Amino acid sequence: MPTIEILSPAMTVPARRAVSVRLTRFLAARGVAPGHVVVHFTPSEPNTLFSGGVPVAALSPADAGEGLRHARVTVCVGADRDEAFRSELAGEIAAALGLTERTPFLYIEFRPTDPSHVYLADQGRLRPADTPRRNQP
Template identity: 40%
Template structure:
Protein backbone atom coordinates (compact mmCIF):
# COMPACT_ATOMS: atom_id res chain seq x y z
CA UNK A 1 0.00 0.00 0.00
CA UNK A 2 1.76 3.16 -1.08
CA UNK A 3 1.20 6.00 1.39
CA UNK A 4 1.76 9.73 1.22
CA UNK A 5 1.83 11.63 4.53
CA UNK A 6 1.65 15.42 4.13
CA UNK A 7 2.45 17.82 6.97
CA UNK A 8 1.85 21.45 6.04
CA UNK A 9 0.15 24.71 6.82
CA UNK A 10 -3.64 24.36 7.21
CA UNK A 11 -5.36 23.31 3.97
CA UNK A 12 -9.07 23.41 3.13
CA UNK A 13 -10.94 20.12 2.92
CA UNK A 14 -11.43 20.67 -0.82
CA UNK A 15 -7.67 21.19 -1.28
CA UNK A 16 -6.94 17.98 0.64
CA UNK A 17 -9.50 16.07 -1.45
CA UNK A 18 -8.16 17.47 -4.75
CA UNK A 19 -4.59 16.61 -3.75
CA UNK A 20 -5.47 13.09 -2.58
CA UNK A 21 -7.42 12.36 -5.78
CA UNK A 22 -4.63 13.67 -8.01
CA UNK A 23 -1.93 11.64 -6.23
CA UNK A 24 -4.11 8.51 -6.22
CA UNK A 25 -4.72 8.84 -9.96
CA UNK A 26 -1.01 9.37 -10.60
CA UNK A 27 -0.04 6.29 -8.60
CA UNK A 28 -2.76 4.23 -10.28
CA UNK A 29 -1.43 5.30 -13.68
CA UNK A 30 2.00 4.05 -12.52
CA UNK A 31 0.91 0.57 -11.44
CA UNK A 32 -0.64 0.88 -7.98
CA UNK A 33 -4.23 -0.10 -7.30
CA UNK A 34 -6.15 3.11 -6.58
CA UNK A 35 -8.00 1.50 -3.65
CA UNK A 36 -4.66 0.80 -1.94
CA UNK A 37 -3.22 4.32 -2.11
CA UNK A 38 -3.41 6.11 1.24
CA UNK A 39 -2.95 9.90 1.47
CA UNK A 40 -3.08 11.61 4.86
CA UNK A 41 -2.75 15.24 5.96
CA UNK A 42 -1.49 16.78 9.18
CA UNK A 43 -1.49 20.44 10.06
CA UNK A 44 1.60 21.45 12.00
CA UNK A 45 1.05 23.23 15.28
CA UNK A 46 2.46 26.75 15.67
CA UNK A 47 6.23 26.76 16.29
CA UNK A 48 6.45 23.04 15.46
CA UNK A 49 8.27 23.00 12.09
CA UNK A 50 11.58 24.74 11.48
CA UNK A 51 13.84 24.99 8.43
CA UNK A 52 17.31 26.43 8.84
CA UNK A 53 16.43 27.30 12.42
CA UNK A 54 13.55 29.51 11.30
CA UNK A 55 9.94 28.58 12.06
CA UNK A 56 7.65 27.89 9.11
CA UNK A 57 4.80 27.81 11.61
CA UNK A 58 4.47 30.87 13.80
CA UNK A 59 2.56 31.94 16.88
CA UNK A 60 0.32 34.03 14.64
CA UNK A 61 -0.66 31.02 12.55
CA UNK A 62 -4.39 30.76 12.99
CA UNK A 63 -6.94 28.31 11.75
CA UNK A 64 -7.12 30.03 8.36
CA UNK A 65 -7.15 27.30 5.78
CA UNK A 66 -5.28 27.94 2.56
CA UNK A 67 -6.12 26.72 -0.92
CA UNK A 68 -2.48 25.76 -1.39
CA UNK A 69 0.48 24.78 0.71
CA UNK A 70 2.98 27.53 1.46
CA UNK A 71 5.26 24.76 2.76
CA UNK A 72 5.07 21.00 3.12
CA UNK A 73 7.01 18.05 4.52
CA UNK A 74 5.98 14.82 2.79
CA UNK A 75 6.90 11.22 3.56
CA UNK A 76 6.10 8.54 0.97
CA UNK A 77 6.16 4.83 1.73
CA UNK A 78 6.65 3.06 -1.58
CA UNK A 79 7.69 -0.34 -2.87
CA UNK A 80 11.49 -0.82 -2.79
CA UNK A 81 11.52 -1.69 -6.50
CA UNK A 82 10.47 1.84 -7.48
CA UNK A 83 13.39 3.50 -9.28
CA UNK A 84 14.81 7.03 -9.16
CA UNK A 85 12.76 8.18 -12.16
CA UNK A 86 9.55 7.14 -10.37
CA UNK A 87 10.58 8.97 -7.19
CA UNK A 88 11.61 12.06 -9.17
CA UNK A 89 8.30 12.19 -11.04
CA UNK A 90 6.28 11.55 -7.87
CA UNK A 91 8.07 14.37 -6.01
CA UNK A 92 7.22 16.77 -8.83
CA UNK A 93 3.62 15.53 -8.90
CA UNK A 94 3.35 16.14 -5.15
CA UNK A 95 4.64 19.70 -5.56
CA UNK A 96 2.16 20.38 -8.36
CA UNK A 97 -0.74 18.73 -6.52
CA UNK A 98 -0.11 20.83 -3.41
CA UNK A 99 0.49 23.89 -5.62
CA UNK A 100 3.70 24.61 -3.78
CA UNK A 101 5.53 27.44 -5.53
CA UNK A 102 8.89 25.84 -6.25
CA UNK A 103 10.65 29.23 -6.49
CA UNK A 104 10.29 30.37 -2.89
CA UNK A 105 8.40 27.77 -0.85
CA UNK A 106 9.78 25.04 1.40
CA UNK A 107 9.09 21.49 0.26
CA UNK A 108 10.76 18.30 1.40
CA UNK A 109 9.72 14.92 0.01
CA UNK A 110 11.27 11.86 1.62
CA UNK A 111 10.85 8.34 0.29
CA UNK A 112 10.79 5.35 2.60
CA UNK A 113 11.06 2.13 0.58
CA UNK A 114 8.84 -0.33 2.42
CA UNK A 115 8.76 -4.05 1.70
CA UNK A 116 5.25 -5.52 1.42
CA UNK A 117 5.94 -7.94 4.28
CA UNK A 118 6.40 -4.91 6.55
CA UNK A 119 2.86 -3.63 5.89
CA UNK A 120 -0.07 -5.10 7.80
CA UNK A 121 -3.67 -4.42 6.84
CA UNK A 122 -7.17 -5.69 7.45
CA UNK A 123 -8.34 -8.13 4.78
CA UNK A 124 -11.56 -10.14 5.04
CA UNK A 125 -11.65 -9.72 8.81
CA UNK A 126 -8.03 -10.67 9.49
CA UNK A 127 -4.84 -8.72 9.92
CA UNK A 128 -2.38 -9.79 7.26
CA UNK A 129 0.78 -8.65 5.50
CA UNK A 130 2.62 -9.33 2.27
CA UNK A 131 3.99 -12.45 3.95
CA UNK A 132 7.26 -13.24 5.68
CA UNK A 133 10.45 -12.40 3.85
CA UNK A 134 12.11 -15.46 2.40
CA UNK A 135 15.75 -16.01 3.35
CA UNK A 136 18.08 -14.93 0.58
CA UNK A 137 15.47 -12.70 -1.08
CA UNK A 138 14.93 -8.96 -0.67
CA UNK A 139 11.16 -9.29 -0.56
CA UNK A 140 8.25 -11.63 -0.82
CA UNK A 141 5.68 -10.90 -3.52
CA UNK A 142 2.77 -11.39 -1.14
CA UNK A 143 -0.90 -10.89 -1.97
CA UNK A 144 -2.08 -8.38 -4.51
CA UNK A 145 -2.89 -5.83 -1.79
CA UNK A 146 0.75 -5.42 -0.82
CA UNK A 147 2.14 -5.07 -4.33
CA UNK A 148 3.17 -1.71 -5.76
Protein backbone atom coordinates in the same frame (compact mmCIF):
# COMPACT_ATOMS: atom_id res chain seq x y z
CA MET B 1 0.70 0.37 -0.61
CA PRO B 2 2.10 3.84 -1.25
CA THR B 3 1.56 5.99 1.83
CA ILE B 4 1.95 9.75 1.59
CA GLU B 5 1.99 11.77 4.81
CA ILE B 6 1.66 15.52 4.36
CA LEU B 7 2.37 17.98 7.16
CA SER B 8 1.35 21.47 6.06
CA PRO B 9 -0.81 24.40 7.07
CA ALA B 10 -4.44 23.32 7.41
CA MET B 11 -6.18 22.59 4.12
CA THR B 12 -9.89 22.52 3.43
CA VAL B 13 -11.58 19.16 2.89
CA PRO B 14 -12.08 19.88 -0.84
CA ALA B 15 -8.38 20.80 -1.16
CA ARG B 16 -7.29 17.62 0.64
CA ARG B 17 -9.65 15.56 -1.52
CA ALA B 18 -8.27 17.17 -4.70
CA VAL B 19 -4.69 16.36 -3.69
CA SER B 20 -5.65 12.78 -2.73
CA VAL B 21 -7.53 12.15 -5.97
CA ARG B 22 -4.74 13.62 -8.10
CA LEU B 23 -2.07 11.50 -6.41
CA THR B 24 -4.23 8.37 -6.55
CA ARG B 25 -4.83 8.85 -10.28
CA PHE B 26 -1.13 9.44 -10.87
CA LEU B 27 -0.22 6.24 -9.04
CA ALA B 28 -3.05 4.21 -10.62
CA ALA B 29 -1.72 5.20 -14.05
CA ARG B 30 1.55 3.55 -12.97
CA GLY B 31 -0.02 0.27 -11.91
CA VAL B 32 -0.88 0.91 -8.26
CA ALA B 33 -4.32 -0.30 -7.16
CA PRO B 34 -6.23 2.85 -6.13
CA GLY B 35 -7.37 1.19 -2.90
CA HIS B 36 -3.74 0.79 -1.87
CA VAL B 37 -2.97 4.52 -1.99
CA VAL B 38 -3.08 6.17 1.45
CA VAL B 39 -2.78 9.94 1.81
CA HIS B 40 -2.69 11.34 5.34
CA PHE B 41 -2.87 15.06 6.12
CA THR B 42 -1.69 16.58 9.37
CA PRO B 43 -2.10 20.32 9.87
CA SER B 44 1.07 21.91 11.18
CA GLU B 45 0.69 24.03 14.26
CA PRO B 46 2.43 27.41 14.19
CA ASN B 47 6.10 27.27 15.16
CA THR B 48 6.36 23.46 15.13
CA LEU B 49 8.25 23.04 11.83
CA PHE B 50 11.70 24.59 11.68
CA SER B 51 14.46 24.74 9.07
CA GLY B 52 17.87 26.01 10.10
CA GLY B 53 16.47 27.03 13.46
CA VAL B 54 13.82 29.26 11.88
CA PRO B 55 10.11 28.48 11.86
CA VAL B 56 9.26 27.82 8.22
CA ALA B 57 6.10 29.90 8.55
CA ALA B 58 8.39 32.91 9.04
CA LEU B 59 10.10 32.16 5.72
CA SER B 60 6.87 32.69 3.81
CA PRO B 61 5.83 36.32 3.41
CA ALA B 62 2.31 37.22 4.53
CA ASP B 63 1.52 38.37 0.98
CA ALA B 64 2.70 35.08 -0.61
CA GLY B 65 -0.70 34.73 -2.28
CA GLU B 66 -1.98 31.41 -3.60
CA GLY B 67 0.05 28.27 -3.58
CA LEU B 68 1.91 26.17 -1.07
CA ARG B 69 3.30 27.98 1.96
CA HIS B 70 5.32 25.05 3.30
CA ALA B 71 5.11 21.29 3.75
CA ARG B 72 7.00 18.25 4.92
CA VAL B 73 6.05 15.08 3.05
CA THR B 74 7.05 11.51 3.84
CA VAL B 75 6.39 8.89 1.17
CA CYS B 76 6.58 5.13 1.73
CA VAL B 77 6.77 3.19 -1.53
CA GLY B 78 7.84 -0.29 -2.50
CA ALA B 79 11.58 -0.83 -2.39
CA ASP B 80 11.40 -1.89 -6.05
CA ARG B 81 10.43 1.62 -7.21
CA ASP B 82 13.30 3.28 -9.07
CA GLU B 83 14.65 6.81 -9.01
CA ALA B 84 12.62 7.84 -12.08
CA PHE B 85 9.39 6.78 -10.34
CA ARG B 86 10.33 8.62 -7.13
CA SER B 87 11.32 11.73 -9.07
CA GLU B 88 8.05 11.77 -11.03
CA LEU B 89 6.03 11.20 -7.86
CA ALA B 90 7.89 13.99 -6.05
CA GLY B 91 7.07 16.36 -8.92
CA GLU B 92 3.42 15.30 -8.85
CA ILE B 93 3.22 15.84 -5.09
CA ALA B 94 4.75 19.30 -5.45
CA ALA B 95 2.32 20.23 -8.22
CA ALA B 96 -0.68 18.79 -6.33
CA LEU B 97 0.22 20.84 -3.26
CA GLY B 98 0.60 24.03 -5.29
CA LEU B 99 4.36 24.59 -5.28
CA THR B 100 5.26 28.02 -6.67
CA GLU B 101 8.46 30.06 -6.91
CA ARG B 102 7.32 31.77 -3.68
CA THR B 103 7.15 28.52 -1.70
CA PRO B 104 10.04 28.77 0.78
CA PHE B 105 10.04 25.20 2.08
CA LEU B 106 9.02 21.84 0.67
CA TYR B 107 10.71 18.70 1.93
CA ILE B 108 9.83 15.33 0.35
CA GLU B 109 11.43 12.23 1.80
CA PHE B 110 11.06 8.74 0.34
CA ARG B 111 11.20 5.68 2.53
CA PRO B 112 11.48 2.54 0.44
CA THR B 113 9.49 -0.12 2.23
CA ASP B 114 9.31 -3.85 1.56
CA PRO B 115 5.60 -4.71 1.10
CA SER B 116 6.09 -7.70 3.41
CA HIS B 117 6.64 -5.15 6.20
CA VAL B 118 3.22 -3.54 5.65
CA TYR B 119 0.02 -5.14 6.92
CA LEU B 120 -3.47 -4.51 5.56
CA ALA B 121 -6.90 -5.39 6.92
CA ASP B 122 -8.54 -8.18 4.94
CA GLN B 123 -11.92 -9.49 6.08
CA GLY B 124 -11.19 -8.90 9.74
CA ARG B 125 -7.62 -10.18 9.64
CA LEU B 126 -4.27 -8.71 8.78
CA ARG B 127 -2.24 -9.79 5.80
CA PRO B 128 1.12 -8.61 4.46
CA ALA B 129 0.70 -6.20 1.53
CA ASP B 130 2.64 -8.56 -0.73
CA THR B 131 0.12 -11.40 -0.38
CA PRO B 132 -3.09 -11.66 -2.38
CA ARG B 133 -6.45 -10.74 -0.87
CA ARG B 134 -8.58 -13.51 0.55
CA ASN B 135 -11.34 -14.85 -1.68
CA GLN B 136 -14.62 -13.05 -1.18
CA PRO B 137 -17.38 -15.43 0.09
